[in-house]
Amino acid sequence: MRLVVVGNGMAGSRLVGEVRARDPHLSVTVFGAETWQPYNRVLLSNVLAGSSGPDQVRLLDPSWYATHDVEAVFGSEVVRVDRSAQTVITADGRSTPYDMLVLATGSQAVVPPVPGAELAIPFRTLDDCHRILEAAERAERAVVVGGGLLGIEAARGLAGRGLPVTLLHLADHLMERQLDAEAGLVLGETLTGLGVDIRTGVSAEAILEEGVRLADGELVEGDLVVLACGVRPVTGLAKDSGLSVRRGIVVDDEMRTEDPAVFAIGECAEHDGTVYGLVAPAWEQASVAAEVITGGKALYRGSRLVTRLKAKSVELAAMGETQLTEEHAEVVRFSHRARGTYRKLVIRDGRLVGAILLGDTDAVGTLTQLFDRGGPLPGDRAGLLFPGLATVTVADSPVLMPDAAKVCQCNNVTKGQIRACWEAGARDVAAVASATRATTGCGTCRDAVEGIVGWLCEQEGISA
Template sequence: MRTVIVGNGMAGSRLVGELRSRDRRMPITVFGAEKARPYNRVMLSNVLAGASAPGDIHLTDPGWYADNDVDARLGLPITRIDRRERTVTSADGDVTPYDALVLATGSTPVVPPLPGLDAEGVVVFRTLEDCRAIVRHAESARSAVVVGGGLLGLEAARGLAGRGVPVTVVHRAGHLMDRQLDPEAGGVLRRTLHDLGVRTLLNARLSAARAEVGRVSGVELDDGTVLAADLVVLACGVRPETGLATASGLTVDRGVLVDDRLRSVDDPGVHAIGECAQHQGTVYGLVAPAWEQARVVADVLTGRTARYRGSRLVTRLKATGIELAAMGETGLGDDEAEVVRFTDPTRGTYKKIVIRDGLLVGAILLGETGTAGLLTQLYDRAEPLPADRLHLLFDGLGTGTPVDTPVRIPDTATVCRCNNVTKGRIRASWEAGARDVPGVAAETRATTGCGGCRDTVVGILEWLDRQDPGPHHEPGAEVSRL
């Protein structure tokens, strides 16, 4: 089966790897609009902050495609799909036939149609090249404005502040990260950011960017306020990239409509995964669902039985000095569900769990996320909750054992959501000789997605090291299972 993948980002490149791990002979051609080999887009905030170099976030080695007999055409976007002839046409005019076509075209940044946004120094934050441009401008910037107070915008703002650039976030909603947080949590987060050097303006709308000699010099808000800035970062959201799908006659709503096998509802020979796919009314914008979808499509294309049932999302903010995890229906109030809260704004702490019919349906942990693993497990599996709700918010409560320690996590619990890695797999890789995070990552891919599970993986490895009976212990030997 000749498989063509359109898109070489986090979804498309993962599908290539999943297919090749199942079938060494399948002809695979992947087209990527970017010239760079695939990289972890989630870790761009680390590059912006200076915590990682661009070369640290690539997902494949330089020679991987050649070594695995994959025809990778990078920097070569697809311009046309002919579903009747089952071919795709690339920007160089070449026509490539397919038996199975997978669209992994991702999303396009939203750029408001406002005056001045074409000036030098106005940059969207989406690709590795965008990140390099922001870093380059930040080296001489006296002040910066980030437009958008969502997840990506706040990561950009914190990264710039960490480089010593005064930053103001302009956000149109009444509180930060309004899609994931309730107003109270948004208020605590705003205070924390202020303490870290990030100013925020809420209920504020950009009306234009000002420029001098072609270079941005500031922005104007709809109330007439003018903010000086020689760097403006646009993080106004994204929209699924569905132009090719629409032009080829596929049914598109917000994304390409797909069934439980992630096939287009119009053409079983065309699949869609990642941010361009819409499954049961939902377009997922995080890496874990995209990689789960890649696994399902790899199974389907290699003759295995697989269904995609949707994903339950956990959002983590990756910014130095801020710990945040949010999941589920966080906006419900006391009149709609059982809600347990703890707030300590002076210390930047806000915790909330939302319970309905005895099950966890939402949670926010800001400032201290020690029970995030436990809550994620309860949320994922819809397991009954303990009667003492406070144990879900605080580590141990003086019992001597934190509720989220490796001892308490069962082997079946998912530690790395992005790659669906359980504690049991991490234990198995440790027993096989992977005694540090890079070793476990190479064996299981844990920590290579959003990176939010790294501390938990470190804790498990340290705990396993303490269980090692001594220097004569064999790597594959059994370790007592607590």
């Protein structure tokens, strides 16, 4: 059987790896429109900030494909899917037949329809990153348009390089999809203290050589303009081939489209009315699709999202229904704006359905477990916000953490799995990452993994 994968980003490359782990003989061809080896898009903000180089965000070693008998075609965009002939056609005329096809085409940056938009640089790909860094070397001031996750990470990264940065955002507070108004305010004050000038409730009317003109006529000066205005699923191939497309390519619980030979996963896929824009759901979907493609049984039932901001000196985690008020749920909150700290729990029917942790996030391990499992909460609500006062198990302590505790949300890796691979000989973080993929997603679990490995080594009296 011949498997063709269109898209070699975080979803497509994971799918290929998952398939090959299950079936060493299946014929696999993967097409990537970018010339780069697959890389971790989540960590591009680290490249922008200078804390990681391009090689450090690579997902697979270049030799992996040959070693695992996978045909990888880079820099070759698939422009048509002929479902009747079960063939994909590339821009250079190559025709490749398939028995099973996976669309992992991801998303593309939204470019607002304003005059001069071509003067700005979107922040989406590794090529975009290089363009921004090249422009930043000769720029005197930067403007970032968009105050969501990517915009904040871009602004913080550029400010960390010593470039004055103004962040423009249309909504009244930052990250309005994940945060309530007070959390957005505290986050804005934190970023201001790190050198980012925050302007919310403003609309860009035009992009000029000298900056961004707002709807009220004001000019926000900047000779580098970065766009982080969101993304939209890339669905053209599916739509042109007659597949059902709403916001994304419509799939069932097996990640199949209405054509049983065609699957879709990642940011281009719409499951049960939802298009997920984070890495963990994409990798969960890849695992399900790989199992089905190789003859197994698996169902995708949706994902519980935990958003982590990856910006130096800014700790933020948000999960679930953060916008609910006291009218619809039990809400427990603590705010200390002078320290940039905001914590909020949203509880319904005795279970955690949402949380925001900004600033010191020592409670994030415990709360993520409670949110992910959906189990009943202890009566000590304040103890959940401040683990040092709590009688519940704290996830940050390797000694007390149960083996079932999930350490790496992106890859669903538990403490027990880390312990098992350590006992099998993986005695450092790199070896654990190779065996379990922990730390290879958003990277925020690295400290926890290091702590567990260090603790295990300490118990046996060996050096980590």
